[in-house]
Amino acid sequence: MKTALQLQSTFRDSGFIEVSLASVEVPTPSANEVLVQIGASPINPSDLGTLLGPADMTAAELIDNSGTPTLRAPIPAESRRAFSARLEKSLPIGNEGAGVVVEAGESAQAQALLGKTVAVLGGAMYSQYRCIAAQACLTLPDGTTAKQGASCFVNPLTAIGMVETMKLENHNALVHTAAASNLGQMLNKLCSADGVLLVNIVRSQAQVNVLKDIGAKFVCDSSAKSFMDDLCNALEKTGATIAFDAIGGGTIASQILTAMERVQGANPKPENRYGSTIHKQVYSYGMLDLSPTILNRNYGMAWGIDRVYGSNGPRERAGITRKSRT
Amino acid sequence: MKTALQLQSTFRDSGFIEVSLASVEVPTPSANEVLVQIGASPINPSDLGTLLGPADMTAAELIDNSGTPTLRAPIPAESRRAFSARLEKSLPIGNEGAGVVVEAGESAQAQALLGKTVAVLGGAMYSQYRCIAAQACLTLPDGTTAKQGASCFVNPLTAIGMVETMKLENHNALVHTAAASNLGQMLNKLCSADGVLLVNIVRSQAQVNVLKDIGAKFVCDSSAKSFMDDLCNALEKTGATIAFDAIGGGTIASQILTAMERVQGANPKPENRYGSTIHKQVYSYGMLDLSPTILNRNYGMAWGIDRVYGSNGPRERAGITRKSRT
Numbered sequence: 001m002k003t004a005l006q007l008q009s010t011f012r013d014s015g016f017i018e019v020s021l022a023s024v025e026v027p028t029p030s031a032n033e034v035l036v037q038i039g040a041s042p043i044n045p046s047d048l049g050t051l052l053g054p055a056d057m058t059a060a061e062l063i064d065n066s067g068t069p070t071l072r073a074p075i076p077a078e079s080r081r082a083f084s085a086r087l088e089k090s091l092p093i094g095n096e097g098a099g100v101v102v103e104a105g106e107s108a109q110a111q112a113l114l115g116k117t118v119a120v121l122g123g124a125m126y127s128q129y130r131c132i133a134a135q136a137c138l139t140l141p142d143g144t145t146a147k148q149g150a151s152c153f154v155n156p157l158t159a160i161g162m163v164e165t166m167k168l169e170n171h172n173a174l175v176h177t178a179a180a181s182n183l184g185q186m187l188n189k190l191c192s193a194d195g196v197l198l199v200n201i202v203r204s205q206a207q208v209n210v211l212k213d214i215g216a217k218f219v220c221d222s223s224a225k226s227f228m229d230d231l232c233n234a235l236e237k238t239g240a241t242i243a244f245d246a247i248g249g250g251t252i253a254s255q256i257l258t259a260m261e262r263v264q265g266a267n268p269k270p271e272n273r274y275g276s277t278i279h280k281q282v283y284s285y286g287m288l289d290l291s292p293t294i295l296n297r298n299y300g301m302a303w304g305i306d307r308v309y310g311s312n313g314p315r316e317r318a319g320i321t322r323k324s325r326t
Numbered sequence: 327m328k329t330a331l332q333l334q335s336t337f338r339d340s341g342f343i344e345v346s347l348a349s350v351e352v353p354t355p356s357a358n359e360v361l362v363q364i365g366a367s368p369i370n371p372s373d374l375g376t377l378l379g380p381a382d383m384t385a386a387e388l389i390d391n392s393g394t395p396t397l398r399a400p401i402p403a404e405s406r407r408a409f410s411a412r413l414e415k416s417l418p419i420g421n422e423g424a425g426v427v428v429e430a431g432e433s434a435q436a437q438a439l440l441g442k443t444v445a446v447l448g449g450a451m452y453s454q455y456r457c458i459a460a461q462a463c464l465t466l467p468d469g470t471t472a473k474q475g476a477s478c479f480v481n482p483l484t485a486i487g488m489v490e491t492m493k494l495e496n497h498n499a500l501v502h503t504a505a506a507s508n509l510g511q512m513l514n515k516l517c518s519a520d521g522v523l524l525v526n527i528v529r530s531q532a533q534v535n536v537l538k539d540i541g542a543k544f545v546c547d548s549s550a551k552s553f554m555d556d557l558c559n560a561l562e563k564t565g566a567t568i569a570f571d572a573i574g575g576g577t578i579a580s581q582i583l584t585a586m587e588r589v590q591g592a593n594p595k596p597e598n599r600y601g602s603t604i605h606k607q608v609y610s611y612g613m614l615d616l617s618p619t620i621l622n623r624n625y626g627m628a629w630g631i632d633r634v635y636g637s638n639g640p641r642e643r644a645g646i647t648r649k650s651r652t
Binding site: 274 | 376574575622629632
């Protein structure tokens with residue numbers, strides 16, 4: 001039996017998170033599977049959530065756990081309850097990656113991948129070897145390295161998902177926060193190619209420059225004194241009424257909705273005495289700031305802050321298809 | 327030309343709200359209209375929003391405005407911008423009411439209402455006379471007084487709307503805050519008649535008693551030390567994953583979502599390492615507390631806080647029908 005290393009994260013009953021390299025069995029691919037020797041895997045924020053959770057990393061230390069070097073960090077007492085479901089379970093980490101197919105099952109589809117460099121999505125990618133269905137592999141162009149192909153799924157699908165959600169829910173332009181991120185830069189290129197107007201919100205002048213350099217038209221710096229005016233101006237020019245927020249905590253979502261209402265409610269109809277009836281939407285998809293979200297609720301008659309998972313979007317909530325309740 | 331009194335509210339450029347009785351022309355009904363002598367009209371929270379807005383009523387005073395007694399109260403500086411669209415416009419108040427039809431247009435439908443006591447919805451009901459379309463009148467049973475029939479629309483339609491929204495969006499039970507209100511008591515009777523499970527949240531033991539006396543099964547007192555445990559217990563027994571919140575400010579919406587996640591995420595599937603994927607929804611329909619909403623966002627993967635107006639619900643946002651953008 002061959003074994004290999006895999007990074008695992010465990011929340012301990014004792015109130016610590018432990019991260020270590022476990023020795024796990026390397027599986028033999030079944031007929032339609034392949035074994036990928038992982039060459040590269042990115043660290044996305046969604047990986048960090050599972051890897052470190054709410055642990056206090058300023059108090060992290062390296063310990064020796066029966067010969068296995070282990071990173072240990074305390075979990076603040078108030079955060080433990082929310083993570084009780086994963087206590088004492090060692091979780092593998094890594095949503096996506098890329099590598100070379102070194103073994104393949106007997107099916108023609110699997111055999112065709114032998115020796116190819118492929119990108120894969122599916123968890124447990126912070127492993128030396130990952131066994132996965134052949135149809136889950138994206139064959140990379142010849143000459144592409146694992147490092148070049150390691151991020152084929154999470155950011156690209158997120159960017160496409162944002163633009164498609166904007167269209168599906170009948171908005172005309174979109175807003176993105178933490179917009180100088182890798183994802184944010186990718187979204188700018190996608191919107192530019194598709195002719196979609198995008199309002200970028202960043203947190204420093206340096207980040208403004210990053211986006212301007214790749215051709216971004218609307219960039220608002222939330223650290224600038226003129227931020228709310230800049231944002232209203234960009235929202236007026238684009239007509240954006242939907243935002244995707246990576247930050248989560250603090251007032252940014254509220255500021256976006258307030259600015260949308262200022263623009264949409266500027267010339268209200270007489271019957272809209274409580275504010276505009278145009279729906280203003282923020283989708284909260286990240287947690288860069290773990291502090292509470294503060295909402296001032298001066299957004300008129302129609303607004304939402306939502307986190308949507310898979311088949312639980314507005315379409316399903318409206319009863320188009322029934323969601324599972326397993 | 328006959329004139330009559332009408333209560334009006336005006337936001338002044340000077341930073342005050344003024345409420346006074348204006349003398350307005352009594353219209354002559356057209357063919358399909360009737361003139362209702364208003365006998366009673368309730369004060370709903372939605373009326374107060376238009377009547378007083380964010381004015382500081384602790385500083386209200388009665389002034390004499392060229393012979394017209396006028397209530398005047400200052401509007402806090404930080405709230406003025408949100409109400410700029412109604413500056414120097416005198417708005418009539420009163421969403422619903424009831425009274426006797428004293429004049430009628432020539433159509434048969436209008437004539438049939440002469441002398442009847444009717445309930446009406448449509449604004450400007452804090453008036454001595456209200457001219458309105460005959461088909462907008464709900465004829466009350468003989469012997470019903472205007473006072474008895476004055477609240478036929480706002481609360482009943484809100485209660486029905488809550489239950490129907492719960493069903494439309496595939497939830498199995500619902501939560502209501504400020505549940506000892508007139509609306510809350512009505513909702514209890516409706517849910518009891520329809521066999522719908524309802525979790526009532528109130529803010530004192532006295533309010534618990536009010537609801538228990540009318541047969542409410544699940545009542546949680548947010549002022550009790552055991553509130554979160556009581557709420558989790560009620561959510562577990564009912565399976566409620568949708569709430570209608572009249573309060574708005576503070577932590578109550580967040581507490582509801584947290585409790586829903588504790589119940590729905592108690593036995594998570596292995597793939598749901600970020601929390602439960604069951605959608606948990608709060609509809610924010612009131613503003614009893616004007617302070618900011620505080621969200622801790624420990625609600626798993628699928629949640630929403632929304633304020634929805636008319637045709638901008640999830641169904642329309644999902645593209646079933648296109649919303650107007652006029």
